[in-house]
Amino acid sequence: MTTRTSKDARSLIVVSRDYGELGFATSFLRGQAFASRAAIMLPDNLFASNTTSFLRGPGFASQAATVLPGDLSGDNGASPTIPAFQFRTLRDILDLVNTHKPDLVFLFSGYLLSNQRGVLSPESLDALLRYLRERGCRVITSDPFLGLAPQLTLAQIDTRMLTSGQTLWERWRMRLVLRLQGPRTKVVGVRSLEDVTHLYPTSIPPRGGNVPMVSFFNPNIVRAAAELRAARDALLQADADKLPPRWLFVVSSTDLECQHRLVGRRKFRGKVLRLLWHALAAGRRPTLIAPASILDGLSSKVPDLVELLSSCPLAEFEERLLEAEYVFYWNAFSFSQLSRLANELPVFLFDRGHLARTVKPYYEIARSCHYGAWEPPYLDQTHPFDLRELAELAARQKPAMRMLRERWQSSPTPDQLVDQLMGTGVKPAPA
Known part of the structure; x- marks a missing residue:
């Protein structure tokens, strides 16, 4: 019997509405042999801004293709593409499963x-997983909760954060429901995912139960030496x-909803406005x-030199991410940080x-899993920027980032992970 490998594997990638999960998916596909036989499904909020059309097939029927960020290792200069399909319902996914196989x-x-x-509704997700198992498909899911989901109880959740962005009536209704459920109620776990292989982009978190877990590192997210020299030359030219x-x-x-909950809508907008002016004052x-929603209140209060973007295609976002001297986040574990850190660029x-503010045990587990107990430096967002201090903090990050990359490279x-997955069987659907 011939062993099938990543070059033979047909893969289907289904992405939720989360932008970070799209970044996760494309980092998994980039520069890999199995990507040539893959298809990707995107929801409406991601489809239009991250796909382009090309002509293919008899009659030149238009087919959407998602454009992946280029291979940064230098082995492949062109940005690869992968067939993309929009989905709104379970039926859309099942139809592509039947045709893509x-x-x-x-x-x-x-x-x-x-x-x-x-x-999807929870019932539709259960139906999808049953259908995939019946067809003999191996199912893998990413896990933003780092193994916490099956056992996470209401007592471990800051319920104020669960209601961020909701109306007063919606917040009151949800809090009433949560209060009636009691502190031991499990709030995140999805039973039908508990025997699905869980995928992580850095290291495997501490195991919880019998959930199968795997991790990967894609060396193609690391820029080649020539690319690094070109970036330095571009900075010098600028x-x-x-x-x-x-x-x-x-x-x-x-x-944004989290910050609104913590400090209020108007106060947070004021903080961001001052940060932009502080950056200008620092000569940046x-x-x-x-x-x-936040840009609308800022556009008339900053000069044209300040660029305000409400959306950005993933490929363009990565270019901006790697071109920037410094990148600032209101989230310690944004997926896009991994690309900066792997390339030894300060954050x-x-x-x-x-997530760290909503799920009480999450922060320490994420810090250990992603960063080996290290973390990028925190700044006081009410203070002006000190260029000398930032340069010193950036320099101190270098050794830690190098060690992190070596850790991730284990x-x-x-492609190697897909080879492993192709060599393992599919668990039968639970009765």
Whole structure:
């Protein structure tokens, strides 16, 4: 019997509404042999801004393709593409399963596909998993909760954060429901995912129960030496042209809701506005990528040199991410930080982020799993920037980032992991 490998594997990637999960999915696909036989499904909020159309097949029927960020290792200069399909319902996914006939189905993430903001209902997710098992597909899910989901109880949740972004009536109703359920109620676990292989982008977290866990590291996210020299030359040229270095500030919708809950909508907007002006005063060109709701109140209060973006295709976002001198986050564990850290580019934090503030045990587990108990430096977002202090903090990050990358490199590449997955059987659906 011939052993099938990553070159033979047909894969289907299903992405939730979460932008970070799209980044996770593309980092798994980038520069890999198995990606040539993969297809990706995106929900409506990600599809239009991250796909392009090309002509293919008889009659030149238009087919959408997602554009993946380029291979940064230098082995492949062109940005690869992968067939992309939009989905809104369970039937959309099942139809593509029937036509694409995948061996492996990756959910980014199964937990987010059926949560409060998910595309599928919990019942639809259960039906999808049953159908995939019946067809003999191996199912893998990413896990934003780092193994905590099956045992996480209401007592371990800050319920104030669960209601961020909701109306007063919605907040009152949810709190009433949660209070009636009691502190021992499990609030995140999805029983049908408990025997699904869980995938992690850095290291495997402490095991919880019998959930199968695997990790990977894609060396193609690391820029080649020639690329690094080109980036340094570009910075020198920008200096010669009197263009200030770019600073990037990133606020996700969930982190914006978290900050609104912590300090209030108006106060947080004021903090961000002052940070942008502090960046200008430091001689830098600030770019803020954030939801439109906060940008609307800032656009008339900053000069044209400040770039305000409510959305950004993933490939463009990565270019901005790696081009920036410094990147600032309100989340200690944003997925895009991994690319910066793997390339030894400094990152600064203003806050722990929505998940670390919502799930009480999450922060220490995430810090250990992702960063080996290290963490990027935190800044006081009410203070002006001190260029000398930032340069010193950036320099101190270098040795830690190098050690982190070496730690991550102990995991298999995505192709190697797919080889392993192709060599293992599929668990039968529970009765």
